[in-house]
Every structure is written in C-alpha cells, then in structure tokens.
Amino acid sequence: MKKLIITIPLLIMAAGALVTGCKKSEITGSYFDPNASVNATIPALYSGLFYNERVLPRYWGLFTFQIPMMGTYSQTAGYTQGDKVYEQAVNYTKDRWDYFYNNTIARYREIEKYYGNLATDAEKAGYQLFLETSRIFLYDQTSQMVDMWGDIPFSTAGQLNTTGTIVLASYDKGVDIYTNILNDLKRISDYLATVKPEQFYQDQLTAYDYINKGSITKWRKYANSLMLRLAMRISYQNETAAKSLVQTILGNATQYPTVDAAAETIKIQPSSTTSTLTVLNDIRNGFGVNPFPGSKMVDTIMAPAADPRLPIYFTANRRGEYKGVPYNWTATRVADSVATNYFSRWDSTTFSENNVFPGIIISAAEVSFLKAEAFERWGGGNAKTAYETGVKQSIQFYQSVNAGSSHTGAKxxxxxxxVINTYLANPAIAYGTDNLEKIATQKWIDFGVIQAHQAWIEWRRTKLPKLNFPNDPSSVLSPAPPTRLLYPSTEVSLNAANYAAVKSSDNVTTKVFWDVK
Structure with missing residues (x-):
C-alpha cells in the first residue's frame, strides 16, 4: 500500500481496476431480487431509507469521492500537485449523484406512496410521524446535493415509484429548493413539538428508527439543527431571511431545541462489528491509498497549538512528530517521505481500523460553531462561549469514537x-481576534476527512480558513478547484430536454446560489 501515492491522477487510473474488481455479490446486491421480494411496510421502508452508504463511512464513498476529491478541494486530505489534480473523476461524481436518486429519493417516494395508500385516517395520523421524520433526512441529503451541484431535479424526481410512470425530471432552482426545505422543516418542527403518538406507533418508531431510536426530542433537535445549518448557509446571499430564522431558533430553545451535547450528535451508529450496519474493513479500504492528512491542518494549525485532538486524529511519525502532506511537494518527494514514515496518518483506532465508526449526520460541535458565527455577526448570545463549547464538544466526540472503537489498539x-483550557488560551486559538476565521477553522478541523464534503461546502461559503490552491497549468478544464460538481453524462444523454435548461451553467466555475463571497 505504501507505493500508492496520494495523487489524484493515480486514483483516476485506478478506476478500471476498481470497476472490474467488483465481486458478484457487490453487483447483485445493488439490484432488486424478485425471487426475494416481500410485502413492504412503512416502518420497513423507513428503516431502509436510513441505510445510507453515503452517510456511513463506506469503502466506495471514501475511496472514490470523499478522500480524493472532497479531501483535495477542502485540503482535509493530503495530496500532491500532480497533473490535473483538481479535475473531477466524473464517473465517481456520477456514482454520488446516482446514489441520491436511486436510493434516497426512490426510497422516500416509496414511503410517500405507501402512506398515500393507507386505508384510514387513523393510520395516516399514526404513520405521519414516519413520513415527517423521513422528510428531515431527505431534506438533509437534498440540500447537500444542491450544495455540490446547484440546480438539481427534485420536485418531479422519483415519480416512477409514486405513479408507476417514467417522468424525466425537470431541474429545480437551488434557491427554490432551499426555500421550500426551510419552510417545511419549520412546519415539521412545529408538528413534532405537539405530536403525541399512540403507543403502537411509538413502539414501531423505536424499533425501526436507528438514527434517533424513536426519540421525538432528538428528531426535533435534528430538524432545528438542520434548519440552523441551512439558514447560515444562505446567510451571505440572503442575510435578512437567514438572520430572522436563526434568531427564531436560537431565541426560543424550548420551542426549537438543537443538538447541544456531544452525546446528542445525530448519527448512524453500528452497535457492533456484527451489526447489519457494519461491513468489516470497509473503512480501512476506504482510507487505503490515502491515509494521510494535509499539512495545513496538522503542521500549521493543530500541532503548533498542541491541539488535544492530535493523538485522537493522527498517529505520530517515526520521530514522534505530527506531520501532514504539504500541498506543494512533488509526488517524488512525497513518495520518499511516505517510504521513511515521515507523515502522520489518520489514526487507526479512531478511523481506519474502526469498524463501528459512526455515520455522522450533524454534530453538536457543528451546531455550536454555527451558533458562534450567528452570535458574532448578529448578537443575541455569547459567541465566545459557543465557540469554546464547540471545541470541547469536538474533542469529546472524537475521544468517544476512539474509546468505543472496535480496533484493539490503545485508546x-x-x-x-x-489541557483543553490551555489550548483554548493559545493566542492562535483564543477567541477575541479574527473570530470568524477561528470559528470556521475549528469547524473545518471537526469535519475532517470523514465529512470532507461539508468542509468543502463551508469553505466555499466562508472562504475560511485561508487555503492556498496553486494554479494547475496542466489542466484547461479545471486549473483551480471547482466551485461545483459537473452533471453526470447520463443527464446530458437521457434527460436532454431538461438538461438544456441548466446546460449553460454546467461548468466548474459557476457558483451555487449561496456562494457569493
């Protein structure tokens, strides 16, 4: 594995091997088996919606998308300046696109269909709790698609599941999708604040909900925290609307509770290495060719300030030091340094050998950093306290992941x-100057490589922390990191009439609607 250096070109050249190397089980497992069909129920469909391999840290998503592309565009992963380093591996971005439509949208539409066909109003009232909470997850995933691509098919997508008729889905404006999501999340939040389900439906929710284990309080916190994330995401594009919604949420914690403690982090957590959510060694294989962090995170920010997460995040090199891969080193120099164990790696106990690493949906730390930014910009709360709370929650969460790891290594x-207070008092970390940059930087560290897509999204929104991306003269298509992902070729060929409406914006320099800084 040491010879597999962390350049984008090498990952792209590996594509053929990855595709032809798939096991038969991996192919057949992706398709419906009519011989194994069962009668669906809303609870079973609900549980299936949450089995999401783009939330869980699975091999394919990490190896082809999160680490090589999102990790490079956010500098949360180490990489070298090779030829066409910023160009997208379009087959793999297509995989990410297809997963959303073939899994998330398709599964949600099935829930919608079965709900619509319920025989009685009593059943509809009971199962409404399943429908509304599934929408929270759907909206979370949908907003991420907008954040990465911009305008996407949504309102008319997945109609085959609903009507049995093939409908070529039209593209919705990203700004309209966001507006509708935020409005509906507030409606759902208000519904959850008052709903009192019959015990039969509550028991089913508890049995089939492996995100929040049937806790309506946690679903409220998920909905409100997601609203907070999305409101802050549009806050430079539509500050008036964002500020109003954020202040409504943060000004009434009883009506709109958010994720407030590290233990409340919304996640998909495998219970053990034998859980149906676990695929042994998937995370190890996902980190396979690039187990290294970038130097900006390690050498420039974390190590000089003695960040308490260093031994939780990374292994020290042969000298007992923490070193990341400099973005401006040549591939040869990086290869030589890998051979001499000069670079740190993402820690095996916490990350690469941890078969029960959770699928992180929204963390308490992220919520605290969102609050800190809102308070810093608009008042209404103590920004310093929220910032320091976010740092502590990030440390607590990742230490708990390390402590609960399936790996037998030292915890x-x-x-x-x-130690934490000393870190928070370090001038480079202490709240008081360059506050928005410090908030963004700590959020970026918290996202790390597992949530590299969120790190890339937030970096585009804030342009913080300050990252240096040298121009790549070898690429005409993408000499700099893209500001959005390209639509897959199948949209061009199979959905041509609708694609025509977005064709002019289908390039790497068009910005998503909220990207205005």
Missing amino acids: EAMPSDG
Missing part, C-alpha cells in the same frame, strides 16, 4: 480540563 484518554 486515548479524554484530555483534562486543564
């Missing part, structure tokens, strides 16, 4: 309050 103890 890291929770850093003491004294």
